[in-house]
Amino acid sequence: GQNIDQPxxxxxxxxxxxxxxCTYQTSGFNGLFWYQQHAGEAPTFLSYNVLDGLEEKGxxxxxxxxxxxxxxxxxxxxxxxxSASYLCAVRExxxxxxxxxxxxxxxxx
Amino acid sequence: IAxxxxxxxxxxxxAGRRMTLxxxxxxxxxxxxxxxxxxxxxxxxxxxxNTAGTTGKGEVPDGYSVSRANTDDFPLTLAxxxxxxxxxxxxxxxxxxxxxxxxxxxxxxxxx
Numbered sequence: 001g002q003n004i005d006q007p008x009x010x011x012x013x014x015x016x017x018x019x020x021x022c023t024y025q026t027s028g029f030n031g032l033f034w035y036q037q038h039a040g041e042a043p044t045f046l047s048y049n050v051l052d053g054l055e056e057k058g059x060x061x062x063x064x065x066x067x068x069x070x071x072x073x074x075x076x077x078x079x080x081x082x083s084a085s086y087l088c089a090v091r092e093x094x095x096x097x098x099x100x101x102x103x104x105x106x107x108x109x
Numbered sequence: 110i111a112x113x114x115x116x117x118x119x120x121x122x123x124a125g126r127r128m129t130l131x132x133x134x135x136x137x138x139x140x141x142x143x144x145x146x147x148x149x150x151x152x153x154x155x156x157x158x159n160t161a162g163t164t165g166k167g168e169v170p171d172g173y174s175v176s177r178a179n180t181d182d183f184p185l186t187l188a189x190x191x192x193x194x195x196x197x198x199x200x201x202x203x204x205x206x207x208x209x210x211x212x213x214x215x216x217x218x219x220x221x
Contacts (some may be wrong), residue, residue: 033209
């Protein structure tokens with residue numbers, strides 16, 4: 001089993017930077033995912049980390065430290081359309097993912 | 110390319126009734142999954158299938174069953190619905206070498 005913790009809510013201003021932290025405890029780590037989910041829609045894939053370090057994809061970056069059981073998702077140059085829930089998910093063993101409860105990010109003008 | 114489709118989009122169901130949620134993907138992915146999403150609890154895995162002909166239990170399998178007769182279809186059945194099964198149900202699929210999961214649009218189920 002897994003414990004995955006992330007903040008419930010975050011608020012930031014348009015154009016700013018927000019960092020969403022995720023901590024996890026697992027008996028067999030095999031990758032960490034971040035998904036974005038707009039209200040009433042399906043989750044969509046943002047990033048995948050399996051090795052320590054930073055993965056950058058445009059305005060979004062994801063960091064992983066396996067020894068600390070820690071990841072963060074960094075959203076830069078925030079836009080109104082970035083208002084959504086961000087889900088941290090850990091893969092343990094085969095294909096299955098365990099998800100955190102999600103962080104709702106609200107971007108204000 | 111449709112990706113993953115789910116049916117119905119939403120359903121109101123009387124307690125005790127049997128219901129099958131349908132999921133079809135056209136990406137030829139080996140693995141498929143069923144999740145339920147409840148406020149404050151996030152996505153929880155109900156059942157999964159690594160390949161056609163095999164299925165496995167996830168975190169919350171009780172009251173649900175699945176089958177995987179072929180690669181494309183992965184139906185989820187509630188044999189006798191209860192109000193606690195009121196939720197949004199998402200089907201997902203993934204290819205073995207990428208592990209990224211693609212989600213369907215979801216089914217909103219209300220059991221009264």
